[in-house]
Amino acid sequence: MSADIEKGLAGEHLGAPPYGYLRNPDDKTRWLVDEEAAVVVRRIFLLCMQGYGPTAIADMLWADKVLTPSAYKASKGIGVPMVSENPYNWHQSKVVEILEDVAYIGTTESFKSTRLGFKSKKRIPTSKDRRAYIENAHTPIVDSEVWEKVQVIRQGKRRRNRTGNVSMFSGLLYCADCGAKLNLCVVRDKSYFRCAKYKGNSRNKECTQHYIREDALQRLVIFILIKYQSRARRTDAEPMNL
Secondary structure (H helix, E strand, C coil): CCHHHHHHHCCCCCCCCCCCEEEECCEEEEEEECHHHHHHHHHHHHHHHCCCCHHHHHHHHHHCCCCCHHHHHHHCCCCCCCCCCCCCCCCHHHHHHHHCCHHHHCCEEECCEEECCCCCCCEEECCHHHCEEECCCCCCCCCHHHHHHHHHHHHHCCCECCCCCECCCCCCCECCCCCCEEEEEEECCEEEEEECCECCCCCCECCCCCEEEHHHHHHHHHHHHHHHHHHHHHHHHCCCCC
8 A cells, every 4th residue: 555545544744735724834645714704605605595697606705815825925925936927817617626525524535536557647536436535634723514405406506586585497598699607696685586697797708688577477487388288188087999
């Protein structure tokens, strides 16, 4: 058994710590909580619990001028220098990465990748069932119950509107033009869905402005259900040809 495998199975950290953690200066295989960054991590999980999606969370962090993980590390002199021109340019992919990382509940996930061959330096991701998960490997930033609830929310991906309700259409609608998901919005107590890649005054404008009201969708669904119900009744009423 190689030294790296032994270390991984022992819960020692083989890679760099994720955002929210720092290497222990006394033992580089162990992590310490970076309280300043941990506050942002907890906020991201709380916002998800409140029904905000990754894009909305990224926009909030952008608006509040919260440094991105790479910009934050650069400001602390950790790792490589920052490349991005805007240090607050959070992306939804990074938010998703944080929300799905088991490291934040104190679990080490080892052997995430493997080499293509003995002589190859290129690495490819390994399947989840081939990774090692060591619980209580370091201090958690997020409560395990909160993390589990967030995973359930992420699987359903249904978001609450400002009235506290979840639309029956949330997570099910896609833009006919670009294929992106339609996000639920509420303006003056009127709910409607618009393309996730278009936001009027936001930094994201990858699609055109178009939307559909939730009540119009409800009427359409009811119309289709009545139509199919009527057709089913006619079929049942027809005499059988023996």
